[in-house]
Amino acid sequence: MTPPDYEYLRKLLKDHSGLDLSADKQYLIESRLLPLARKCGLSGIPDLIAKIKAGSSTHTVQAVEAMTTNETFFFRDKVPFDHFRDTIMPEVLKARAARRSIRIWCAAGSTGQEPYSLAMCLKEMGAALAGWRVEITATDLSQEVLEKSKAGIYSQFEVQRGLPIQMLVKYFKQSGELWQINPELRAMVQHRQLNLLHDFSQLGTFDVIFCRNVLIYFDQDTKINIFNRLARLMEADGFLVLGAAETVVGLTDTFKPIPERRGLYRPSGVRAALAMPRAAMAVGY
């Protein structure tokens, strides 16, 4: 890929999704866009770029989706799910005992491994949640990714990355080489397409927000803006879960870290001024 082509794609990605790729991610773009170019019947990435430059919105959307799809697996990093079970849920069960409902948002739900991991955690809690209304909202930028999440069908490779074998046996149905998560768990997850750069206040209020491994791609101002908007749709006693390489520290005081619970944050009660990031004004799709 020529440097101007790379710069063009970087800017395209930044404008459409807010993702800020560093200068050394050529391999990433090539590994994502070459299969897409082939799928579209094009000879390679230069042809794909030509289509985008010519104003083809189909190709633009597909290219942005391909570049923003992240690797994910069940119970990724394990620790956040331990926190969910041992720290978050006991508190939520107490705090919501009267209302008996809990709303969870997976803000980068991707192909479903994270929301379904949470659904399995909740199922494992058994009787403690009997009679509760549990709602997991999974959002992602990519419609294609959401469709896969909705179907809940995974390859043999995918179900072996992080998913304990007992969980596979308990919560999945085998169909040849593929494994589908049970309808009961699928019904716990609602899917919605969403760009984090755009207004998401319509989603309602959440007790728990998982927003892992997506903010790392955004620039600092965008991160701050998203944190401040997340704080607004979170219950005052809610929990925010970030990825291992992410933090609010030094960016915003709307959330404060929970000591000795890496990746776990709670609203601080401070309300920050809201302005939409500039990138969000750019033409979306």
Added chain:
Amino acid sequence: MKTCLVVDDSGVVRKIARRILEGMEFTVIEAEDGAVALEACKQALPDAVLLDWNMPVMDGFEFLVQLRRMAGGDVPKVVFCTTENGIDHISRALHAGANEYIMKPFDKDIVIAKFQEVGLLALDASAEA
């Protein structure tokens, strides 16, 4: 250093497994069937067993049953690694005391993930491996 007994009748699979496990800082012992593996366990119990199902002389399932009957035989973590990918086989294995189950084909990431799952490997190992 932890030891892992690799039981598979394919020399190629044993070699691939050895390379992955040595990368994870395990000392590797090889056995080409369940009977040889059982003898090795009588000499010294390993920390982990990576176990094929279908093998001549004694298959992996029979080995597992025998191992779990031995004194101290409940301690080693047994991870099946087999082309028997049906849920019936998986259930049988778990019932007989297997700790984890890898469906072939496998790669380094899967072995790391499964070994982490049963507590044989620190959680941050995947970052360096």
